[in-house]
Every structure is written in structure tokens, then in C-alpha cells.
Amino acid sequence: MLTHATPPETDFTRLPDPGPDVFTAPLQRPAEVGEDWLEPAQRQYSAEEHRIWDDLYARQMQVLPGRAASAFLAGLERLDLGRGGVPDFARLSEELSGLTGWSVVPVPMLIPDHVFFWHLANRRFPAGNFIRTRETFDYIQEPDVFHDVFGHVPMLTDPTFADYMQEYGRAGWKAMRYNRLKALGALYWYTVEFGLILEGPEEADGLRAYGAGILSGPTETVFSIEAQSPNRIMLNVDRVMRTDYVIDDLQPTYFVIENFGELYHDTVDRDFDRLYRALGPGFTYANSAVIDVDDVLHRGTQEYALRGGRGSGAKPV
Ligand SMILES: [Fe+2]
DSSP states (O other): OOOOSSOOSOOOSSOOOOOTTSOOOOOOOOTTOOTTOOOSSOOOOOHHHHHHHHHHHHHHHHHOTTTBOHHHHHHHHHHTTTSSSSOOHHHHHHHHHHHTSOEEEEESSOOOHHHHHHHHHTTEEEEESOOOOSTTSSOOSSOOHIIIIIIIGGGGGSHHHHHHHHHHHHHHHHHHHTTOHHHHHHHHIIIIITOEEESSOGGGTOEEEOOHHHHTSHHHHHHHHHOSSSEEEEOOHHHHTTBOOOSSSOOSEEEEESOHHHHHHHHHTOOHHHHHHHOOSSOSBOTTOOOTTOOEEEOOOOHHHHTTOTTTTOOOO
16 A cells, blocks of 8 residues: 655645755845735825826827737736726735635745745735836846736636645645745746637637736737747647746747647646656756757747846847
């Protein structure tokens, strides 16, 4: 009879303790938040901060049609995120829980991985409480309420994607046990943040973006779909989890799915134990690499990155 050395990761009610050996980012927890990192309430935004939301929203709406996934656009509309000003999390959660059982909860900043996974496993999406300023209007590295709510929350209205996000959170336990959070992080990066989907043949302009990192800014919305520089490769979970990623520039490679059901099954049916045992602690593939097993839709020129990328004046072509 088989015996398990460690209990199966099925208890998602308690916040997991990653233990001393698992690397987690050394984030300083603010005094007002507890172990769950939740702020007591959403902050009160000034009139100018509400205007910043409205201006960011209007700017995105100029580039999203024809480039954003239909599930994303449907979610935006269902939640009426353009009704004016930063959305109220309580109202948003009420609407969202009626659709897919998710809620939106305020956090002060980036939170540790194990806490983030725990919230996802319980269908709570942690959203940054602050909003960028006019000075950081075009680019902000730390996720603010616009990135988190505008970028992520519409997709949570899609039942299959909503389930994928919860399963992703649950998968965090195992990644911690194997100390392979980096690999699981790459999967999040190339799907939830920078994922593309084929809604029809690519030749017939069927490529759309569903990743929040893409859809919360105008430059990458256009770049991810239309530019010649980046590779566009069909998603393979094992391959993606071995692939490095850049956090502060346009992506050299995007991974493409055919539908959200496939993404869900590719993740849930995955034998992560076997995969984690086979993975080294670092990434195998550079973020611009094209390898033998790839099903390549478009092999990028990498011109943007070769010319120096962000800060160099290189055009996102
Ligand atoms: Fe994000």
C-alpha cells in the first residue's frame, strides 16, 4: 500500500507556512496589515485620483477593440468598470461573486507569494489599494489599482478562467514544497499577465490578448498583437515553466492558447510532482529563445530588444 510522506495539499483554509528553506521576496509588512496582508478597507481616493482612473480607462479603450480577448471585453462591460472613477471593491465583489464566486480585496503593495496563492485558492483577488500619479502615468512597475482591477478583474468573470486562477493558487502549495516558485511564477507571467489567445486563424487577425500586463497599458497592447519583434509560440506548460522572463520591459516572447478550457486542463491535469523533480532551480531557456519543440506562430525579429529596449529610445516595432 502506498504511504505519503507528506499530507496532500488539500487544506486551503489555513494560510500556509512556506518554512525557512523556501525563498520568498523580503517584503516589509506594513504595521496596519496582518498575516493575510489585507488592508482594513479600500482607501478613499481624491478627485484627482478618480480622474487618473478615468483617463487611464479612456486611453485603454482606444486600443483594446480588435486586440483584447472577447472574454476580457465582455467582463469589462458586465462589471461596468468605466462607470466613472476607481471602482468600489465591495460593489465589484458583490457583482463578481454573483458571476463566478470571486471577490476583490485590498492590499497595500506586492505581497509574498504564499499569501497571494492562498488568496487565489480561496477565490479572492488581491488588488493594490493605491493608484499611480500623473508622473508615473505611462509606466509603473509596482501593480496599482488600475493594473489589478482593470487588467485582471474582467477575466475573473469568465467561468473557466476563474477556475484556472483558483487552481493556480492551489498549485502554489506544491511549488513551495519543491521550492520551485520561480517556475510556477513563469506560468503566471506567460498566461495571466502576458497571455495571448487565438480567437480565429492568425492569418485572419484572430490573435487577441487576455493578459493583464498587456491590457493595462497601450504600448504592449499594440506591440503584443502587431509588432514584428516578439516571438509568438503556442503554449506548452512544461516549456513555459522553464523559461525566464523580463519584468521591466516589453516581452520578447508571448505564448498563445487556443481556449481557456485547454489552459485549465493543461494546468490541472499536470503532474507537477514529476515536473518539479525534473526542473533545476534556475531557468533553462532565455526569454527570447525559440527551441525545437516549439509550435511557432511567428518568429520575432527581436529588433526592439536588440536596439536596447526600454530607455534606449528603440521603437516598439
Ligand atoms: Fe498583475
